[in-house]
Amino acid sequence: MLSNSEDYYALLSRNVRKNILELIYRTKSPHLGSSFSIVEILVALYFKVLNIKPEDPFYSDRDRFILSKGHGCPALYSILEERGFISEKDLLGFAINNGVLEQHPNIDIKKGIEVTTGSLGHGLSIGVGMALAAMKGHKGYKVYVLLSDGELNEGSVWEAAMFAAKHKLDNLVAVIDYNKIQALGYTEDIVQLEPLTQKWTSFGWSVMEIDGHNFEQIFKAFGNVPFEAHKPSAIIAHTVKGKGVSFMEDKLIWHYRCPDDDEYSSAIEELSS
Amino acid sequence: MRDSFFKVIDDLSREKDDIYMLTADLGFGLFDNFRNKYPERFYDIGVAEANMIGIAAGLALSGKNVYCYSIIPFLIMRAYEQIRIDIAYQNLNVKLIGAGGGFTYGLEGFTHFALEDLALMRALPNMTIIVPCDPSEAQEFARLSYDYNSPIYIRLGRNNEANIHQQKPNIEIGKGLILTRGNDVAIFSIGSMISVALDVHDILAKHGMGVSVVNIHTLKPLDEALIKRYSDEYNAIFTIEEHYISGGLGSAVAEVLVENSYSGIFKRFGIPLNLKKTIGNAEFRRNFYGLNAKNISEDILKVLENKNTKYGNFA
Numbered sequence: 001m002l003s004n005s006e007d008y009y010a011l012l013s014r015n016v017r018k019n020i021l022e023l024i025y026r027t028k029s030p031h032l033g034s035s036f037s038i039v040e041i042l043v044a045l046y047f048k049v050l051n052i053k054p055e056d057p058f059y060s061d062r063d064r065f066i067l068s069k070g071h072g073c074p075a076l077y078s079i080l081e082e083r084g085f086i087s088e089k090d091l092l093g094f095a096i097n098n099g100v101l102e103q104h105p106n107i108d109i110k111k112g113i114e115v116t117t118g119s120l121g122h123g124l125s126i127g128v129g130m131a132l133a134a135m136k137g138h139k140g141y142k143v144y145v146l147l148s149d150g151e152l153n154e155g156s157v158w159e160a161a162m163f164a165a166k167h168k169l170d171n172l173v174a175v176i177d178y179n180k181i182q183a184l185g186y187t188e189d190i191v192q193l194e195p196l197t198q199k200w201t202s203f204g205w206s207v208m209e210i211d212g213h214n215f216e217q218i219f220k221a222f223g224n225v226p227f228e229a230h231k232p233s234a235i236i237a238h239t240v241k242g243k244g245v246s247f248m249e250d251k252l253i254w255h256y257r258c259p260d261d262d263e264y265s266s267a268i269e270e271l272s273s
Numbered sequence: 274m275r276d277s278f279f280k281v282i283d284d285l286s287r288e289k290d291d292i293y294m295l296t297a298d299l300g301f302g303l304f305d306n307f308r309n310k311y312p313e314r315f316y317d318i319g320v321a322e323a324n325m326i327g328i329a330a331g332l333a334l335s336g337k338n339v340y341c342y343s344i345i346p347f348l349i350m351r352a353y354e355q356i357r358i359d360i361a362y363q364n365l366n367v368k369l370i371g372a373g374g375g376f377t378y379g380l381e382g383f384t385h386f387a388l389e390d391l392a393l394m395r396a397l398p399n400m401t402i403i404v405p406c407d408p409s410e411a412q413e414f415a416r417l418s419y420d421y422n423s424p425i426y427i428r429l430g431r432n433n434e435a436n437i438h439q440q441k442p443n444i445e446i447g448k449g450l451i452l453t454r455g456n457d458v459a460i461f462s463i464g465s466m467i468s469v470a471l472d473v474h475d476i477l478a479k480h481g482m483g484v485s486v487v488n489i490h491t492l493k494p495l496d497e498a499l500i501k502r503y504s505d506e507y508n509a510i511f512t513i514e515e516h517y518i519s520g521g522l523g524s525a526v527a528e529v530l531v532e533n534s535y536s537g538i539f540k541r542f543g544i545p546l547n548l549k550k551t552i553g554n555a556e557f558r559r560n561f562y563g564l565n566a567k568n569i570s571e572d573i574l575k576v577l578e579n580k581n582t583k584y585g586n587f588a
Contacts, residue, residue, distance in 0.1 A: 125331065126328070129330060130334060133337055156355075
């Protein structure tokens with residue numbers, strides 16, 4: 001049963017983080033920090049916001065979710081398992097030879113994966129196409145696209161943003177995981193994203209800035225979509241890379257590093273306390 | 274050719290309400306009819322090819338039958354990674370309609386040429402590649418494309434090409450079309466070079482040679498069975514294409530010949546990788562690189578006499 005209490009979502013998030021840690025530790029995979037920063041957003045989407053049916057994954061009026069920052073998929077897989085789209089056995093097939101799930105998502109609607117992602121800058125355009133089809137087909141579903149902050153370096157994101165505004169796609173929601181760290185450093189040290197809210201606003205989007213780990217704020221944002229009629233909505237979610245394990249938080253190295261045995265034990269301990 | 278193609282799509286769209294038409298802000302006048310009649314299904318995406326391909330993928334994932342249009346280098350090369358992942362790998366129902374094969378946009382210069390597109394598209398899984406040779410073929414492929422539930426790249430010329438087929442061609446995607454039959458030489462050709470191949474046939478006939486000309490309108494999937502059969506039956510095989518000599522029709526045919534242990538004469542006619550700085554229209558440029566019936570016929574005769582050729586030795 002899905003519950004509405006915040007403790008429930010917090011507990012769920014903790015379990016999801018443990019599962020992510022386990023997936024990455026077991027397979028020596030990268031992107032732990034990028035997975036941890038989006039846990040609350042994904043928990044909120046998959047356990048409250050999205051109109052989806054794990055028992056009927058092809059349900060045509062389902063809301064669409066695209067993990068445009070495909071490298072955060074350990075978080076998505078853990079959530080999809082919690083939500084009943086994939087099995088525990090599927091998770092055991094993560095990042096192994098002859099396995100089931102790769103280190104970037106591969107389209108498999110039955111398993112709840114709508115689009116193949118992993119190359120940044122693709123997801124928002126695809127989401128625009130889906131939102132356009134929904135709007136022209138008078139379908140009520142919404143399309144949610146989760147982007148990374150580094151991904152906003154890609155010009156195609158802004159191509160999609162301009163088009164979405166022009167066509168008044170208020171069934172489209174872009175969530176930006178603004179953890180301030182991209183592959184080689186802090187985002188502002190690489191290219192200038194700021195002023196980010198004004199950028200999206202000036203591109204014709206309606207924007208809300210939230211703490212991306214605070215369920216009250218996350219639910220409030222998703223609950224208010226579209227923020228304005230006839231405008232696409234952007235949620236700039238301030239997050240912390242590596243969120244949940246103190247020694248991983250806001251550290252670039254956890255974009256790549258897989259925990260050793262001691263780090264794994266300390267992380268599990270912290271997530272269990 | 275371009276107008277003929279889209280006229281068919283226009284007509285189909287009357288009944289088929291899943292057809293969506295996207296352009297990256299090119300095709301002046303081309304879509305007037307479609308956009309007037311079906312404004313809900315026509316989108317000028319803007320000068321943003323990557324976005325166009327992504328949107329096409331999203332529409333196709335939502336059950337739409339999507340046609341994307343632009344001039345080839347912008348359509349194919351600017352957005353190649355989107356095509357690679359979003360369309361080809363995901364095997365979506367998106368048709369990429371490119372204008373300006375080879376040197377079509379001659380005087381507009383190098384930025385507008387399509388000399389590598391066949392090689393690029395041949396490398397993609399799930400991608401079908403079609404190159405019509407005339408307006409009537411373009412129309413047939415437009416009709417066939419609608420029910421073809423996977424990605425197709427269709428390489429068009431522009432407009433005002435003469436019809437080569439005297440009547441409606443009996444074409445099938447993936448099957449080479451034998452245009453002439455002769456016992457001495459086989460020529461595989463494609464698109465704009467079909468008319469050249471037929472002229473070569475006529476010139477060589479005056480030298481008493483019988484030439485089979487095969488229209489490989491579908492470069493992928495290639496009609497390997499036909500090429501294998503010809504490799505057994507002929508001792509002199511040639512390819513003619515308006516594309517860099519690497520990676521296109523000639524390469525595709527060579528792959529089949531070698532694997533079939535063909536040991537006869539084989540030569541590719543195409544555009545050398547070392548382009549020279551020239552200015553001129555399509556015909557001028559084709560002639561500059563020897564892509565005309567006279568030069569190719571002379572070369573074929575020299576090859577058959579085991580002499581050095583003028584347009585051989587491409588780097």
